[in-house]
Amino acid sequence: MKLEAAIFDLDGTLLDSMPIWQGLGENYLLQKKLQPALGLQDALKKMSLQQAAQHFQAAYGLHEAEETILSEIAMLIADFYRYEVPLKAGVAEYLQQLQAQNVKMCIATATERNLAESALERLDIRKYFSTILTSSEVKVGKEDPLIYQRALEQLGAPATKTVVFEDALHAIETATAAGFRVVGVYDETAAQDKERIKALTEQYIYSFSDWKG
Structure with missing residues (x-):
C-alpha cells in the first residue's frame, strides 16, 4: 500500500x-x-x-x-x-526519498517548539515538514493520542496510508491503541523495551535505511 x-x-x-x-x-x-x-x-x-x-x-x-x-x-x-544535536543514521536520505514520492510529513514531539525548530533548521531538514505539533501546544503528552490525531487532520491523509515513527514504548502504546500504523525506531535509551515495541509495531528499524514501506 x-x-x-x-x-x-x-x-x-x-x-x-x-x-x-x-x-x-x-x-x-x-x-x-x-x-x-x-x-x-x-x-x-x-x-x-x-x-x-x-x-x-x-x-x-x-x-x-x-x-x-x-x-x-x-x-x-x-x-x-x-x-x-545530530541526526540519526539515514534520516536525511530517507526524508529526501519521501519528499520525492510526494509523501506528506509532520513532526509530533514532546519537545518545545523553539528547541525543535532550531535543531531542524540547523540540520537542514525543516523543509520536509508541513507542520510541527508539540505536546505543550495540544495540552497533553503522548499518553493521549490527541497529538497524533491532530497531525493526521493536518496532513489530510487516511490513517491506513499514514505511518507514525516512534522510539518510546509509552508513545507507541498510545498510537497503536488509537489505531495508528506504527514503525518502531531503535534508540539505546529504549533498548530494554525492544521486544515489547517489536510486538506492537508493524516494523522495527535500527536506522532509516532499514525501513521497507
Missing part, C-alpha cells in the same frame, strides 16, 4: 538527542538544591516539559511560575539543540 503521509517523533527517532534528556530533571532539581526522588527519570519520560514543570511544583514545592520553570529548563538544553 502506497504511503501518503508520515508522522515523526523527534527525540530518539529523527534526532540522536536522548542523552541530553538523561538526568535533565535531576540536574534541574539539584541546581535548586532539591533531592530528586528515586525513579524520577522514568516518570519524566512520559511527560511533556509543561507536565514536568507542574510535577516539580506539586511534588517538590517549587514556588516559581510554570513559565519560569520551563524557561530555566529550556536554558539547560537550548545550546545542545542549537549547536550540537
